[in-house]
Structure formats: structure tokens, C-alpha cells
Amino acid sequence: LNRDLEALRDEPCETLDGHRLALWVNTGLMADVSRSLERGAEGVGLYRTEVPFLLGERFPSEEEQRRIYRDQLEAFAPKPVTMRTLDVGGDKALPYFPIEEENPFLGWRGIRVTLDHPEILLAQVRAMLKANAGLGNLRIMLPMITNIAELEEALVLIRRSHQEVAQEGLDSPMPPVGVMVEVPAAVYQAAALARRVDFLSVGSNDLTQYLLAVDRNNPRVSDLYHALHPAVLAALEAVVQGGHSEGKQVSICGELAGDPLAAVLLLGMGFDVLSMNATSLPRVKKALRSVTRAEAEALVAEVRGLDDSARIRRRLEDLLNDRG
Ligand code: PEP
Ligand code: MG
Numbered sequence: 001l002n003r004d005l006e007a008l009r010d011e012p013c014e015t016l017d018g019h020r021l022a023l024w025v026n027t028g029l030m031a032d033v034s035r036s037l038e039r040g041a042e043g044v045g046l047y048r049t050e051v052p053f054l055l056g057e058r059f060p061s062e063e064e065q066r067r068i069y070r071d072q073l074e075a076f077a078p079k080p081v082t083m084r085t086l087d088v089g090g091d092k093a094l095p096y097f098p099i100e101e102e103n104p105f106l107g108w109r110g111i112r113v114t115l116d117h118p119e120i121l122l123a124q125v126r127a128m129l130k131a132n133a134g135l136g137n138l139r140i141m142l143p144m145i146t147n148i149a150e151l152e153e154a155l156v157l158i159r160r161s162h163q164e165v166a167q168e169g170l171d172s173p174m175p176p177v178g179v180m181v182e183v184p185a186a187v188y189q190a191a192a193l194a195r196r197v198d199f200l201s202v203g204s205n206d207l208t209q210y211l212l213a214v215d216r217n218n219p220r221v222s223d224l225y226h227a228l229h230p231a232v233l234a235a236l237e238a239v240v241q242g243g244h245s246e247g248k249q250v251s252i253c254g255e256l257a258g259d260p261l262a263a264v265l266l267l268g269m270g271f272d273v274l275s276m277n278a279t280s281l282p283r284v285k286k287a288l289r290s291v292t293r294a295e296a297e298a299l300v301a302e303v304r305g306l307d308d309s310a311r312i313r314r315r316l317e318d319l320l321n322d323r324g
Pocket of ligand 1 (some may be wrong): 087
């Protein structure tokens with residue numbers, strides 16, 4: 001990390017005209033924690049709980065999970081930590097829980113698995129709530145939500161876990177709950193989803209994959225994975241609009257948030273939180289501190305008129321080159 005970027009650690013992420021934007025990090029391993037704090041993260045927008053599940057040889061017990069979650073929450077307290085419920089399937093397979101499918105990305109993954117196995121979700125949420133006792137910085141987030149019924153079912157299970165923890169005599173507050181918007185259907189239902197929860201968070205990695213029908217891991221089609229595709233940008237704007245129409249926080253936790261060029265657009269679109277890899281944070285902060293919010297909004301309006309990803313990227317590069 002060069003000096004110039006290091007010096008930004010304790011500076012707020014504030015635009016030239018004084019608009020504050022929250023820069024959070026994505027974590028999974030304990031090693032991510034120190035890197036995140038060193039770089040001045042203000043919270044965790046995505047803690048991938050499947051990471052500790054992937055490291056073991058069987059499902060971790062509720063108590064094992066509680067200890068792992070406690071370490072995360074304690075390391076960042078009082079900063080918020082957004083824990084995503086288990087997101088396996090797709091490209092993430094647990095060795096002790098094999099899923100064989102022709103089309104794993106369209107199959108049994110994320111919330112679909114844990115709603116079919118409520119005992120997994122209940123134990124996980126109980127572990128999170130127990131870990132949160134006395135701290136209060138937990139937020140819970142649900143992956144791969146595709147329809148309202150899934151969300152309502154998951155909310156019932158979260159409330160049930162909360163009651164069970166209370167019955168065990170533990171006083172743990174009900175945390176904010178949010179939905180990941182990473183399936184195109186959820187974009188069109190952003191307001192309806194937001195009405196039922198406390199926040200939305202765009203998973204742009206999966207959302208881009210599903211909007212463009214391009215496998216995010218297949219090198220043969222990787223040149224078609226256009227993170228700045230006009231359709232992706234239109235979807236992002238729609239999610240902000242939907243979430244804000246219900247007065248809810250809208251964040252983004254896909255790789256896009258860690259791209260300084262894209263971050264300026266996300267600012268202009270009105271995202272409240274950008275959550276990224278700790279490594280990207282200083283560069284994103286630098287880019288956002290070099291523009292005004294009005295400029296970023298004008299850029300969004302201008303880019304709306306461009307119908308090709310390459311042209312959009314060139315326009316953004318020109319802007320940031322101007323700012324050094
Ligand atoms: C995403 O899909 O953008 C996301 C943040 O989740 P993951 O990369 O873990 O699927
Ligand atoms: Mg995802």
C-alpha cells in the first residue's frame with residue numbers, strides 16, 4: 001500500500017462537496033479482519049459464512065459456529081457486521097454435503113438449500129444471535145432470494161430462532177435483516193422485498209451472471225461478462241429506486257463496488273453503502289474523494305445514454321484520468 005493511499009485510512013469517505021458514503025468490506029477468513037481494520041473499513045457488508053463451513057470436514061455445530069461468529073462481531077464492534085446465511089451450491093460445494101446437478105447455478109443453492117433444511121438455518125441463526133448478545137452489531141442477510149414466499153418463510157425461521165434463544169434465557173436483540181438482490185427477478189421486486197426487511201444489498205457478481213447469461217467462472221465466455229453492461233447498470237438503478245421508495249438502505253457487495261470507476265457511478269446512483277474486498281478500499285476511497293456528488297449524478301445521466309459497455313468504460317476512465 002503506498003503512502004498516499006495509507007494516509008487516507010482515517011479520512012472519511014467524503015466527496016468534494018461533503019457527501020458521506022459508507023465503505024464496508026467483504027470478509028470470510030479471520031485474516032480478512034485485520035486487513036479490513038488496517039484499511040479503515042466502517043463495517044462488514046458481507047461476511048460469507050460458508051467459508052468456515054468449507055474449511056471443516058462436517059457441518060460445524062451450533063456452538064462452534066457461535067464462537068466463529070463471536071470473533072467476527074467482536075473484532076468489528078461496534079461497527080455493523082452483515083452475516084449472510086449459508087450460501088452453498090452453485091460453485092460452492094461442501095465436501096461433506098455433495099450436490100450433483102446438471103445446472104448448479106440454476107439449481108439448489110443459497111436460500112433454496114437452507115429452506116429445504118430449516119434445521120441448518122435455525123442452528124445458524126441461533127448461533128449468530130447468541131454471538132451477538134452483549135454486542136448488538138449483527139445484521140443478517142439472505143442469499144439468492146427469488147420470490148416473496150421464500151423471504152417470508154426465512155423471516156418466520158429467523159423469528160423462531162430469536163424466540164428459541166430468548167427461551168434459553170439469553171437477551172439478544174432482533175437484528176436488522178436484509179435481502180441480497182442477485183437474481184434478476186428480485187430487481188423487479190425490489191420495493192416489495194424492501195417493504196419486508198431493513199435493507200437490500202446487490203450481489204453484482206451473480207446478478208451480472210444471471211442478467212447476461214454468462215457463467216461467472218467459465219473462461220470461455222469471460223469476455224462476455226461485462227460488469228458495466230447497460231442492462232446491469234439499469235438494474236442497479238432500479239434496485240436503488242425500489243429500496244429507497246420504501247425508505248430502506250441499499251448497498252452493494254459484489255466485486256463491482258471495488259472498482260474505483262464503477263464506484264463513482266454507484267455514488268451517482270445513490271447507493272448508501274459500498275462493500276468490497278479490503279484490498280480495493282483505499283483506491284475506491286481516493287476516487288470518491290476526487291469527485292462531487294453532483295458530478296457523479298451527471299455521469300450516471302450521461303452513461304444512461306450510452307448503449308455499449310466498452311464506451312461506458314472509456315467514459316469513466318477519461319473522467320478518473322482527468323482527476324489523476
Ligand atoms: C455476489 O453474488 O455478488 C456476491 C456478493 O455473493 P457471492 O460472490 O458470494 O456469490
Ligand atoms: Mg452471490
